[in-house]
Amino acid sequence: MSPGLGAAVAGRARRDPSGAGRSADGPLVAAGGRAGGPLMSATVPHPTALRPGKALSIFDPVFIGIDEFGQPVYLPMIYRNILIGGEPGAGKSGLLNGVVAHAVCSMDCKLVLFDGKQVELGQWRDCADVFVGPKLEQALSVLRRLQVMMDRRYTYLLACKRRKITPRDAFLPYVVAIDEIAYFSATIGKKTDREEFASLLRDLVARGRAVGIIVVAATQRPSSDIIPTSLRDLFAWRYAGRCTNDSSSDIVLGHGWAQKGWSANTISPTNPGAGLLIAENGSPRMVKVAYLDDNTCARIARHAADLRADDRDTPVRHLAFAA
Numbered sequence: 001m002s003p004g005l006g007a008a009v010a011g012r013a014r015r016d017p018s019g020a021g022r023s024a025d026g027p028l029v030a031a032g033g034r035a036g037g038p039l040m041s042a043t044v045p046h047p048t049a050l051r052p053g054k055a056l057s058i059f060d061p062v063f064i065g066i067d068e069f070g071q072p073v074y075l076p077m078i079y080r081n082i083l084i085g086g087e088p089g090a091g092k093s094g095l096l097n098g099v100v101a102h103a104v105c106s107m108d109c110k111l112v113l114f115d116g117k118q119v120e121l122g123q124w125r126d127c128a129d130v131f132v133g134p135k136l137e138q139a140l141s142v143l144r145r146l147q148v149m150m151d152r153r154y155t156y157l158l159a160c161k162r163r164k165i166t167p168r169d170a171f172l173p174y175v176v177a178i179d180e181i182a183y184f185s186a187t188i189g190k191k192t193d194r195e196e197f198a199s200l201l202r203d204l205v206a207r208g209r210a211v212g213i214i215v216v217a218a219t220q221r222p223s224s225d226i227i228p229t230s231l232r233d234l235f236a237w238r239y240a241g242r243c244t245n246d247s248s249s250d251i252v253l254g255h256g257w258a259q260k261g262w263s264a265n266t267i268s269p270t271n272p273g274a275g276l277l278i279a280e281n282g283s284p285r286m287v288k289v290a291y292l293d294d295n296t297c298a299r300i301a302r303h304a305a306d307l308r309a310d311d312r313d314t315p316v317r318h319l320a321f322a323a
């Protein structure tokens with residue numbers, strides 16, 4: 001488990017009674033580790049880990065596991081998206097759950113979950129503002145609302161002559177987690193609806209970053225019809241768990257990496273949770289994702305649901321989709 005998450009869970013009974021740390025612009029938000037800082041700070045534990053009893057912040061980098069030297073790997077997720085690909089059983093859910101677990105414990109962020117199977121992200125349901133199950137119409141309706149919200153936030157930023165939201169803005173970042181993109185974009189419903197899903201998702205990934213919409217999307221079908229290059233290249237972070245061939249690995253990481261020796265096809269099938277992580281303009285790097293088993297996810301989810309229930313009545317949370 002992430003040191004940060006561990007601290008948050010362990011600190012359940014020791015929360016800041018003033019509640020100051022839970023507001024969108026409270027002291028919970030650390031001064032360092034923001035966008036513009038290093039893309040990956042892998043060698044030193046982030047200060048979040050040293051703040052027992054406080055909730056996390058989505059503006060803090062997310063602990064995802066260790067690299068091949070045993071060093072912790074943190075991903076700054078704010079203003080970024082992550083694509084997670086790999087064959088069934090590669091360990092994609094581990095990374096998805098790790099990011100979602102950080103998000104649910106961050107009172108300065110809201111959560112929208114898409115899960116056609118319902119059980120992959122189902123444990124976080126009580127923490128989510130919206131949970132989309134197997135219905136494509138619901139998925140489309142939620143994506144359309146997110147798109148409207150995104151447009152309004154841009155209108156607001158334009159009026160303020162700014163390019164990005166900050167922790168001080170009244171509206172909160174959203175983490176939009178999708179387990180199995182292909183289910184919505186290539187499997188169920190009518191072709192026109194699936195195409196609309198793909199196009200709305202692309203727009204969200206392309207434009208959502210600056211207004212605090214973070215897309216975390218996973219697929220066990222890394223093929224060019226599900227992840228066209230134009231979509232893949234919009235993800236600042238890409239993680240390839242074991243893939244069945246070099247071409248699938250390249251579809252996640254970027255064209256040509258397999259030829260340079262970086263292929264997720266070389267990962268042993270007996271090593272789930274190991275994968276290649278790449279940042280935009282960077283090189284791949286082997287990471288072993290920290291695995292949260294079902295019981296741990298359930299404990300974190302209960303803790304976070306309590307925190308969020310306490311927090312729900314604060315005015316800022318009512319800005320949800322109305323924003």
Ligand SMILES: Nc1ncnc2c1ncn2[C@@H]1O[C@H](COP(=O)(O)OP(=O)(O)OP(=O)(O)O)[C@@H](O)[C@H]1O
Pocket residue numbers: 086087088089090091092093094220241272273274288289290291
């Ligand atoms: N980081 C990890 N460390 C150790 N074991 C892991 C790790 N990640 C996954 N596993 C093991 O591998 C199994 C499959 O992992 P997981 O369900 O995350 O794969 P997946 O890629 O999401 O599969 P699917 O595409 O079928 O949903 C887990 O039940 C767990 O036993």
